[in-house]
Amino acid sequence: SLQEVCKSRAVAMPTVSRVAVCGGTHGNELAGIYLVREMLKKRADGTEPVSVVTVMSNSRAAQLCVRYVETDLNRCFTRAASSGAAGSDTSPYEMIRSQELNALLGPKASAQAVDLLCDLHNTTANTGLCLITYSDHDWICLHICKHLQAPMHKPMEIGPQPHGVVRSAIFSAMQEGVQLMMDWICQFNSGRFSATNPCRNLFAVCFHGLRNIDYPRDSETHVITAAVHPDLQDRDFCLLHPGDPMFLCFSGETLRYRGKEALYPFFINEGAYYEKGVALSLARKRRVQIPSVRSETLR
Amino acid sequence: SLQEVCKSRAVAMPTVSRVAVCGGTHGNELAGIYLVREMLKKRADGTEPVSVVTVMSNSRAAQLCVRYVETDLNRCFTRAASSGAAGSDTSPYEMIRSQELNALLGPKASAQAVDLLCDLHNTTANTGLCLITYSDHDWICLHICKHLQAPMHKPMEIGPQPHGVVRSAIFSAMQEGVQLMMDWICQFNSGRFSATNPCRNLFAVCFHGLRNIDYPRDSETHVITAAVHPDLQDRDFCLLHPGDPMFLCFSGETLRYRGKEALYPFFINEGAYYEKGVALSLARKRRVQIPSVRSETLR
Structure with a gap:
């Protein structure tokens, strides 16, 4: 059958069993911060189909509502920094925090690392909901991207969000995006796919x-x-x-x-x-x- | 004649001969900061009809692109603070700066003070071009407000501006607003008024x-x-x-x-x-x- 043909052509990928959702990597990007705070209120009861680790990446910067305290945390996740070699008592707070996060969610590129990490950001630019990945062979990420686009046919004119401000429509779009990502992962893990994710090959605009x-x-x-x-x-x-x-x-x-x-x-x-x-x-x-x-x- | 009647009914007000234009009272509100920087480039040559003092209110905060360094400068201009009684070596930077500004542009409520002070701000709220005055009997300010509305019939949907960001349309609107204010002042001082400022009484929506x-x-x-x-x-x-x-x-x-x-x-x-x-x-x-x-x- 056609279904059989499609199945045989599908690329086999490891199950996505551990997911991290991070907010506040930049402490004044508020939608991700409030979304993570909301997610942290809901305690896991062990029945979740996927294990989700929810993390406030830079809680000190979030407390102060600044992008970072000493240095940009999002520029600390190089292998050198995460290896621990750069760590000392005089290291910037964010350098030490990047190593803590690497220990919690990684170590980067190791077998213990989470399978997928979704780091939530905001921008003052009018990007709409925008997924950033560092490879065009990251099939999981590209499938999730397509899944997010499906119910959002129109360009998401949700406007830019100032730093230090949370706009409800942008919070909701981000919340919906994370939910759709989790839905796709559950479907992928279960081996079932809905009509919105047909077995034929897809194209993504990158x-x-x-x-x-x-x-x-x-x-x-x-x-x-x-x-x-x-x-x-x-x-x-x-x-x-x-x-x-x-x-x-x-x-x-x-x-x-x-x-x-x-x-x-x-x-x-x-x-x-x-x-x-x-x-x-x-x-x-x-x-x-x-x-x-x-x-x-x-x- | 009708003109004579109008003239006789007009309230006599002192000439507006010294004007201050301030930007950067909040150091991350960039439109006012760049407008003041632009105005400071143009040296006065003594032929100006009105004397304008252009001031970067909180240059230290502007340098750091933060609202304030130690305390909100815009909450320091009380009489008590400006009197000098509160000043000491341990006073917050903004408290000392408020006294410097009071000496430069005031003293507040004294005869030496500038006749009009225009303090340029930005907001993340969608206010459009919005004038704030502390009295509904400030006829000069209300006349200027009407003069600004005249060429801007449509609501100014210029959108909110994030702090730490300058949006060109908002910079231009602010620049135009300051220019229109100066135009009105020159006309008022000269005793001439254009058709946009008729001699009949006006109403302002406040x-x-x-x-x-x-x-x-x-x-x-x-x-x-x-x-x-x-x-x-x-x-x-x-x-x-x-x-x-x-x-x-x-x-x-x-x-x-x-x-x-x-x-x-x-x-x-x-x-x-x-x-x-x-x-x-x-x-x-x-x-x-x-x-x-x-x-x-x-x-």
Whole structure:
């Protein structure tokens, strides 16, 4: 039967039996923080189909409602840092915390590590609900991405969320996204798939980040001299053509995109990236084929 | 003639000869900070019709891109604080700075003080361009408010601006607002008024703040348990009726406005007010009659 053919073609993948959901990796990104707090209220009773570890990643920064206390925790998870070699009494709080998290959820790339880690972030950019993965062969992540898109046909115009603010619609979208992820994992583990996840091959639209563009700055003071142009602001993942307006100087001058290739901007005007020298990132759009997957171990 | 009648009815007010424009009173409200930086680049050449003092109020906080370093500067301008009695080596930076500003622009309520001070702020709430004054008899301020509304017939849907972010459209609106204020002052001082400022009496719609409403909080931890309801978010200055949704708990429950009087919410979900226990403020709408004004001293 067709079903048999599909089954035989599906890529066998290990069961996703341990999942981590982390919030507050940046302590002023409030939707993830309140979602994790809400999840922590619900005690596991052992009947859950999947074991979920819920973690407040940087509770000290969350307490103070700042991105980080000493250094950006999300830049501490390199192997070198996690190995413990860099740890000492004088290490920044976040460096020590990254090692604690690695011990709790990892060690990274080891057999004991959780099978899937979902780290919840917010941005002041108008990205909608956006999944970031570091490989276009991460079939599980890409399947989850497709599963999240299914009930959300319209672009999620939920607007940007300021840091230090929680907007109810963004909290709800994030909550729904985590629930849909868990639903997909349960279906995958059980070997059953719904009609929304047919056995034929799927395609996912991905954006492959190429480079960052900084704000125009004063050559002496390094103070920014322009803001993202109003025509570009909030148009994350919309094609930017050579010659399109990119910045509007505070003096009134328009600066245009000088690249030779039309590309897709994202993380446009993210508040936390001013200090990192990033006004926006540019990506190439790709259509990635995702094979059907089946769990190796049926329950 | 009709002109003569109008002139005789106009209230005589002192000329507005010294104006202060301040930005960065809160160091992460970037539109005002970049506008003041831009204004400071343009050196006065002595031919200006009005003397403008441009001030970066809290440059240390602006440098760090935080609201304040030790305490909220905008809560330091009480007479007691400005008198110098509270100043000492151990005083918070902002307390000392408030006394410096009072010496520069005041002393408050003295004859040497500037005639008008325009302090530029940003909010994460969807207020549009919004003027705050502390008296409904401040005819100069109310006339300026009317003058700003004239070319902006449509509600200014420029959206909320996150702290630590500058959005070009909001920068431009603020710049235009300051320019219109200066135009009005020049016309007032010169004794001439344009057709947009007729000699008949005017009415201004004002919102008189009555009380603040805090987020629902956990009685033990004081952590918030709800966000502003999606139906209320971004609807600053839109009438809120008894029974209308006000908060959506993270647990899913809707909490409604329990007041007896329909009122106008503003500063809805302002990021800096979480720590102040303010989810929104409620105001009564008033129609204030503004008499025609004429400058006492014609140039």
